[in-house]
Amino acid sequence: MTTTETAKTVKAFKPNIYQGHSFWRAAWRAITRKVSRVIGFLIIVMFTLMAIVGPYLYPKELPIDPNNIYAPLSWKYPLGTDFEGTSNLALIITGARYVLLAAALGALFTVIFGTVLGLIAGYFIGWSDSVIMRITDFFLTVPSFPLLVVLSTVWNFGHPLAMGFILGITSWGGMARAVRSQTLSLRERGFIEAARGLGLSPFYILFREILPNVSSYIGMNLLTSITGCIYAEVGLFFLGVVPFHVNNWGVMLNMAVFSAGAMSSPDALPYLLSPLLALLLLTLGIVLFLDAVDEIFNPRLREDI
């Protein structure tokens, strides 16, 4: 074989064009990688839909059925009925919106306050760090639940936004400290020094260089603080320190224990257990889904090429 013939058989080297992958596709892949994550995701989607469309599925005043007070579980009343004969399932579904919206807003406020203050304190250090951290210490040492109880006497919690804001403002302290400590270690890394050397603005460095590196931590915290916020608000309603404006899970618990006597009469047990079941299921969904969050935000774990 002559050299020219050999040269013909050799294919010209063409490097593969690499176009990258989209964030959403990678996220979807991370979720579908494990069955547990899919279950968690489906539970979260189910509750989200419940919060969005739930109140439209039933009439504004839920029907009462005096013949079926504390009815046992049946096809008509899958979770039994309450003291008026209203379906517990309907109560859970219509009550989801306030609880979930307030919790989501609470978690969002927690994460936004915590992240922004933590990033600023950790990156700029010096006096801004001292001031922010003293304020954080103050919020960390104030016992949040008693404070919520006190605040609830002076504040109208009728709107979920007000509830979410209060939940957020009492719980961002730990988040700010954690983000600050991560920022402190990241700011000494070579790529932050390089960004400073290239003359990029502090705003860019904080939110485009450092923030993506703590995003998986933030994402996980967002989800865990949703459960934390749900417990806090349901607890407030259960204790009865917040006026009952709307029907929700906490109100159901309160009524079941203090009015229906679910602790003593087994008939009222479905009324007590159905909001607990909803809470349990949501927590389970979030815990199962948490596993995927790190993979979604960390490009090193997104091995899909």
Add this chain to the structure above:
Amino acid sequence: MIEIKNLEKTFYIKASFSNRKTVQAVRHVSFSIPSGGAISLIGESGCGKTTIGRMLCGMETPTSGSIIIDGQDLSTLKRKERNRLLQKIQLIHQDPYQALNPTHTIQQMLAATLKKMARQKKKGPEWVRQRMDELLRLVGLDPETILFKYPHMLSGGQRQRVIIARALTVEPDLLIADEVVSMIDVSLRLGILKLLRDLRENYNISILFITHDIASARYLGSNTELYVLYKGMIVEKGYTEQIIRQPHHPYTQALLSAMPILNGIEKPGKDRFVLTSQFKQSDTDPSGCLFADRCPFSQPSCSEKRPELVQDGDSYHACFFPEVRNVAAESV
């Protein structure tokens, strides 16, 4: 043209509440880098070579002395003006695994500064794209395969090339290459060194090459000046080739002796010696020669007065008893 005059840096370390230790990292260092020129700083770990690099790119403030860029003294300038000048000096980090943001694609990294440059030059997004391709090709990478990759998908050598491309986005006059090849796979080192030499020869970018390895300093091209640092002081300077052939200072000779030789092809120089004592960072400053406690040729008079950097023929050295010793490897 970048000039450094009598640069000094002292670090203060708080040992206890009332007591603080000082470490003199850099002592009276002066040099100038002409545009398109190259200088290598060599010395062992802790000799202050990295500190000089960090002071030059504004990451540390000198204790005294001045850095003059294009005739403007940095310390007299306002902050904004100073930052603008400092952008002309870009540092290439030693560790390519730390210097790239793991959450950004190569495209995002380059676009961040290129967009800023485009605004300054009043150019559109097309210019950014073009420039990105151009710079990646210049450093020897294929834009199509690499642009949307994350740093963890690249090898050490590729990362170092990306870092160089990123430094080039701001159109620097001086690249500070701080041990650029020490963390890279041996087989890829020469490629990076050759790239630096090409940048210098074709684009007139000056290079400050910081290394502990004399051999790699030789790859930077002709008329490279070599500065040998010991405990923050210049102990010998001259052209690289000349210092390797005729080292005067015992410390330079010790560094050259430490270079491995290719057995069978080369044989060690006949005066080769190995330092037995370790480098110590003492907080008391000896009045005599800084190297006297480790120098195998030291005389009692060495620890009385500190030698100055004096000219001797073509080279400069700071030693009372300079003597050319034959320590470099010779071919068999």
